[in-house]
Amino acid sequence: MLRHLNEDIYSSLLYCIPKNQHDEESIKNALLSHPEVEFVSLAGVDLGGQETDEKIPVELFLEDISEFLKAGIQTDGSSVYLPEIASLNDAKVMILPDKDINWYVDYNFDNVNTANYKPVGTLRIPAFLKHGSEQVGSRDILKRAIENFKTEVVEIIKENPHVLEEVGIASFDDIEDVIITSATEMEFWVNTPTDTVDEEQLSISQSLKEQYWKRTRGEVRTALERTIWFMGKYGFEPEMGHKEVGGVRRRIGLGREGHFMEQLEIDWKYSEAMQAADNDIFVRDLIEDIFNFCGLEVTFDAKPNEGVAGSGKHTHLGIAAKLKSGKFVNLFSPKDMKSEYMTSIGYGALMGILRNYEVINPFVSSTNDALNRLKPGFEAPVCIVTSLGRSKEEPSRNRSILIGLIKDFNNPLATRFELRAPNPHSNTHLVISACLQGMIDGIRAVFDQKATLAELEAELSKKYGDEGFYLEKFRQYRSEEDVYELSQEERNRLFGTPPRTVWDNIVSCKGGGEKRKTLYHNGVFTEKTVISFRYTAIQRWVNELLGRIIPNNMDIVRECKKVHTEGDISDLDVVMWNKINTMRWYLMKGSMDTDSLFARIKRNLEEKNFDQASELQVEMSEKITELKELYYAYKKNQF
Structure with a gap:
């Protein structure tokens, strides 16, 4: 129908x-x-x-x-x-x-x-x-975070009337409410059922830019148009649907288009924070239902295909004052948009997310899949760093940073932050909650310091090793350059070492010190809910490793078989195959004296030696990638 x-x-x-x-x-x-x-x-x-x-x-x-x-x-x-x-x-x-x-x-x-x-x-x-x-659910935490943020921001504005001058509000008494807005951008992959595709072809297609913003066709076009039509009926106010960077060319057969695999994105208008988080779940389900009904498979996995771009869900955050006149005033936008980057509240909010991101990150990226996406080379953020723009007259669109300031000089209400780390499965209720707690921590610090806008710009722009009144001394938090042009060692030194595994990330939340108190401020997150979340993430990490990742890697090892024959063999074949076979044994084949790498990971997980299991997972990932690359090269040397 x-x-x-x-x-x-x-x-x-x-x-x-x-x-x-x-x-x-x-x-x-x-x-x-x-x-x-x-x-x-x-x-x-x-x-x-x-x-x-x-x-x-x-x-x-x-x-x-x-x-x-x-x-x-x-x-x-x-x-x-x-x-x-x-x-x-x-x-x-x-x-x-x-x-x-x-x-x-x-x-x-x-x-x-x-x-x-x-x-x-x-x-x-x-x-x-x-x-x-x-109240223990994700929506409950977000409700507390919204109420806490509004209460504190209103009190801060009341005690610091110079903020009103920054944004162009005549009097504190003109303010009726503080509104927190958010929006997400939904990326996903769609393909014909049961089809598989060569990872190498996906990578080549991406490098050739064969898919990005190209015209959709056939069933994909129909499903995309139907989805946007229905979103309009629901009142979500869809703004755009388009192809993303990932995908391969269609194959034609029997007079019609056959196999395809494409990455798409759908965007819709912002809403107040709770509504935005609820809409995010509903729209994701709507997309899947309509595409499935059109005979297509959809995945919202963050990294469904190795070697090509994963799927993000950039999450936008904005704050506005609703005046009794009905007018809305963006609390991040300075009265003169070209004389300042943003307001004191904006600086505080952005610095709060950056300084506290180690304890925010577990709520953003809590799965193996999420962390697989966050790797250099695929426009996914790996560094805790922001961008404001090369000058106050030139808005930033630096795609290499974690969170950026988005501005439109013709529309002050559009000023917001774009957090680039979430993926389609990120729990938006908890992402927004954790960000709001970080934001209010930064805002309080800024107004306790009584800093001027010039001092706040200098604080956010400080170099590694410079003292700051709020930001850490041995960290840099702003870059207008492509951070991927730096070596991994230099990125880690300047911006901090990113988590490699779910366990690395959860340990940040478990420790966290003073930063963890930011989550608990005014009872928004509680010890009980954080422990429950942490337990959920760890169990999922363990079960995915034991039930999916290791078995899938075992299949990869088994598929790496000797294909050369005695009649068609070169010395290069022998050398490469010996490397491949040695790696296969190391990964999977145990002996009376030595366990395989897979077996050691399993044992450490079962014994709850999670630090060691995490290190071994990193090694396994590197070895599997190396094995696949060696095997591709080996097969290409065969007639």
């Missing part, structure tokens, strides 16, 4: 119940007038980023709507993953509806009601997770 879109039917569907219509009468009217919506589901988000989904018949929901909206539903904890919180002997978790956010209807395009020819819909109600007396 979706392939031949009946706009009359799809335009008549219920897509959203906005937050200003969450009284009982409005909800009943909306659902009773749209019988295609047959289910209701409370969508809480656990600390691993997984969203709950339970099918409650609409009739049952409407029977006791008052109690449902007030108390939500109870689960025994099996439907959410909250380790170290919801235990077997204390598993009660309440899922509580959030009435202050838009509710969207999730349609099943594979299940069409024959009575009205409309797809069956489920009203998804974003929800909080409560265990005992504590």
Whole structure:
């Protein structure tokens, strides 16, 4: 049905119940007038980023709507993953509806009601997770982070009226609210089902720029256009859909286009922080549903193909004051956009993220897949460094940095920070929460120092070894150059050594010292939620290594077979094969006296020797890459 879109039917569907219509009468009217919506589901988000989904018949929901909206539903904890919180002997978790956010209807395009020819819909109600007396879900943490940030920023502005002059607000009494905005850019890969492609061909295609922003065709074009159309119906205000850098040329067969593998990106308008994080999950599911319905496979993995660009989810952060007149004023934009880079609040917020990024990073990149993307050479950030622009009149578009200042001189409301490290599976609720905690730490430090804008620019621009009142002495935080042109040793010296494995990253969060206190400030993150998140990340790291990564690498080793024969052999064949075979044995073949590398990793994981397992994982990754390169070269030397 979706392939031949009946706009009359799809335009008549219920897509959203906005937050200003969450009284009982409005909800009943909306659902009773749209019988295609047959289910209701409370969508809480656990600390691993997984969203709950339970099918409650609409009739049952409407029977006791008052109690449902007030108390939500109870689960025994099996439907959410909250380790170290919801235990077997204390598993009660309440899922509580959030009435202050838009509710969207999730349609099943594979299940069409024959009575009205409309797809069956489920009203998804974003929800909080409560265990005992504590709110423990990802959305709960973000709610606390937003409330804390607003309260502190309002107090700081009240105590420092010169901020009003910087942004052009006449009086503190003119401010009605502080609004935190965010937006994400969703990148993903799409391909024909069951097809595989040579990694070398992907790499060549990327270097030749054969895919970047090119015209989409066939089923991919249809699915992309359908997705953008539906996003408009939901009110997400899509801004652009296009090809990204990754992909290979299509093959033609039997009079039509056959195999393809392409990377795409879809962008939509910013929203307030909580809504933006919820929208991120809903749009990701919508993309997958529509592309699947069009017969295409989609992956949101950060690094689905080695040797080519991974998929990012650049996350934008902005702060505005809403005035009682209804006007919005960007708190990052100086009154004269060309005389200053940004305001005191902007400098503090940016420096706060940079200084505290070691404890923010685990919430941004918590999986093997995420860290596989963050490697030099693929436009993915590896250094804790920012860019402001080569001059105040020239906005920055330095793609080699972690987080950048985005400005549009013709639109002061557009000034924001772009964090480039998140990937499509990053938990946006926790990413924003951790960033807000870092931002308020920096803002407080700036105003405690009573620094001028010139002093703040000098602080952010300080060189390695220079003293700073807030930023660390032996670190550099700003670069207008391509940081990848520096050697790895120099990057590590200037900007800090990036984590190589999930364990490296989690150790930063586990230690963290004073920086970790930034997360806990005013109870936004709690010891209990951080421990639960850390446990989730470690267990996923261990299970992926044991259940996927090592078995996949074993398959790679087995596929590296001798192909030369005695009749067609050169001395180079012999040398290369001996290297390959020695490496195969080292990786996988144990003896009575020596364990293979794979076996040593398994043993250390099982014995919880995570420091050693992490070091061995790095070695395994390097050896597998070297093995594949050697084997490619060896095969190319055969007739």
